[in-house]
Amino acid sequence: MTGAREFLRGDTSLVEPFWAKPDLLTKLEAKAPAPKGTGSIVSDVLRGFRDEASRNRNVLLTLDTCVHCGACLEACPTFLATDDVENSPVGRADMVRRAIHSESFWGRLLATGSGRHRLDEAGLRRIATYYHQCLECRRCATICPFGLDQADVTRSVRSVLMDHGIASRYIATVIETSERTGNNLGLPPAAIRNTIEFVRDEIREETGVEVRVKIDEPAYAMLVPPSADFFLNLETLKGYMLFFHEAGIDCTFSTEHAELGNFGLFVGEKHLAVVGDHLVGVAKKLGVQVVLAGECGHGWRAFKQYVIPRLRAEGIEGAHVFHAVIDAIRRGTIRLDPSRNGETRFVYQDPCNYARAGDLLDEPRFILERVVRNFQDSPHNRERTWCCGGGAGLLTDELMSLRLAYATLPFEDARSVGGQQIVRPCAICKAQMNAVLPTLNKAAKTSLTYSGLMDLLYKAIVPSSPGAPASAPK
C-alpha cells in the first residue's frame, strides 16, 4: 500500500505528498529556526510570501512582470505530462500572485478574471499541493524570455510553507536524517565502512585489483558521493574506488558526512546551509585539499553554488569527480577500453541540475566518448533535457502516479532513438529509473536499462595491477 493517488488528465489537485507531522518540523526548527506565527496560518503564509517577494528579486520579478506568454507551458514537464495548467510554472505562480494581490486594490484590479482572490485554508492547501508537484528542473527558466526561474520560486514558496508547518514528510524526513547522521539514508558509520569493504572485495574479485581505500583519514582529496551510492548504486561506488586507485589519487571517504545530496535545496536556503556547512566542517577536520562531488544532480548544484564558495574561503578546492576523471584521462594516468562496455546503444540524458544549474554539460560527454563505443545524446539534451520525474523531493511512493507520468518524457525520448541503456549520472535519476522503468518497459514492451557514468568508467578501466582478469567486469 503506497498511498499513491491517481489523477485525471487535467486535474492533479488531489495528488498530495504525505505532510510532515509537527514534531518532525519541530526537530528541524532546532537547526534552523522558523519565524513566530500569529496563530492564523493563512495570514502568516501570506506575510511570508510578501516578505519573500520583497527580498528575492527573482520571486518579485516573477510575480510582477511575467507576461503570461505561456512559453513555460510548452517547456514544463509537469504540465505536459498532466495537462493541468495549475501544475505548471505560470499556473503555480499565479496562485501566489493572486493571494498577494488580494491584499491591495491595485492588485485585485490587475488580477481581475483570475477567480477566487482571498486566500483561505483550502486555497493554501492547493498552493502547497501544486508546489509539491514541481520538479524544480528549471526547464521553464531556460525557455522564459525573461529568465524567470519558477523553480527558485518553488524553493521560496516551499520555504515559507515549511516555516509555517506545511512540508512534505519525505523531504522533511530526509533533511532531518541528514542533519542528524550526515547522510540522507541514516547509514551509521559501521554500515558505510562495511559497504565500502564489501565493494572493495567485489572489485578484487572482478578485476583482480586490491584497491586501497581510506575512510575518515587525512588525505589529499575527499570524495562525497550521494548516500544512495552506498546502498542502491554499488556499481557507481566501484567506479569511484577503482578510478581513484588507478589514477593514484589519495582520496578518503567520510562517514561523518557521507552525502552529496542536500534536500535543503528543495525548500529554500536555511537547511541547504545547515547541510552544506556541515560538509565544509568535515572537510576542514580531515584536512583535505580538495573535495570531489559524486554523481548527484541536485547535490552538485548545492555543492557548486553553496559549498564550493565556502570551501574556497577555507583554502579548500571543490570539483566534480568527472573533472578528476577528465584530468586523469588527459594526463594518461588511467587506461580505458570502451569495448569492455560492449555494443549496447547508450543514450545520454543530462540530469537537470548538471545541465541547467551546474555547468556540467561537456564533461560527462568527454568521458562517455572514451568509455563506451556506442552512445548518443537524447533528442532533448543539454539545457533542453527532461527531468527524470523524481526531482525536488518527489521521489516518494505517494506521488508515484505523477512520477510515472513525468517519466514518460525522458523514457520516450530514449526510445525514439532506439536506446538500450539510459545513462543519467545522478542518484535521484537512478532511483527514479529503478522505480519507474519496470512499469514503463512493461507498457511499451521494451527492456531499457539505466546506469550512471562512473559505472561505465568502472567497466572500461584497464587495470594496471598484474593478475587482473583479462575480461571486463560483468
Next chain:
Amino acid sequence: MDALVEVGVFLILPYAAAALFVGGVVWRVRQWLAARARTGLRSVAVVPNTFESSDVARDITKRVFVFYTLPKMEDDRTLIVGTMMFHYGIWVVLLAHLGLIVPLPISNQTHALLGLYIGGAAGLLTLAGLLVLTARRVVSPSLRRISFFDDYFAVALLFLVIGFGLLQTLVIQPDYLNTVSPWLVSILSFHPNLAPIAGVGIFTILHIAVALVFIAYLPYGKMAHIVAYMFNPTITGRSVRVGTENLAASSAAATPRGR
C-alpha cells in the same frame, strides 16, 4: 476644439503621464534593487557556462534581438512568430516617432513619404504581430486560464494606440510635422505651446491620449518586462567557475603508482 480637451490632452495629460511614468519607474526599480536575496545560492544563472560579463551581454543581446529562448519549443510556433512581428515592428515605429522631435536632414515631403511607407509597414507588422499573439491567447484554453485583466488591458491599449496611429498614417495622413511635432518639442522642452496642435483631428487626439495613458501605465503592470529582466540575477548573475584547472595539483599530489 474644446479648450478643456485641448488643455487636458495636450497639457495636463502629458505631464501627468510623465510624472506617473517616472514615479513608477523609480518605485519599481527601488523595489527590485532592494530585493537582494538569491535563495542561498552563489549563482542562480539560468544560462549554462555564464562566467564573464561578456557572456551576460551576449545573452541579453540574443534575448532582445532574436528572442532566442523561444524557438526551442516544439509545438507552438505562434509565440515566436507573433513576438518577432510585434517587437520588430514596434521598434521601427518607435524609431520613426523619434523623427517628430529630432530634426532630420530631409524635406518634409520626403519625411512624410518615409512615414507613410516605412512607418506604415512597421505599424502593420506590429498590428499583425499583436493579432497573432492575442488570437493565440484567446484560442488556447490553457492560455485563457492564465490570462487576466492586466494581460487584456495592455493588449487593449496597444490595439487602440496602433489602430489610431495606422488610421492616421495610412488613411488620414494629417500634417503632423507642422502640428504634432512642434507641440511635442514644446512639451519635452518644458515650454508648452498648444497653438500648433489646436484643431488637429479626433483620431490624432485619441492616438495621443491613449499613447499617454499607455506610457503612464507602463511601469505598473506586466509591461515593466521591457526592462525588468535586466535586473534579474538569473540573467545578470555569473556562475562559479569549476573545472579541471581547479585540480591542477591533483595529479602532482597523487600518490605515485609507478605506471
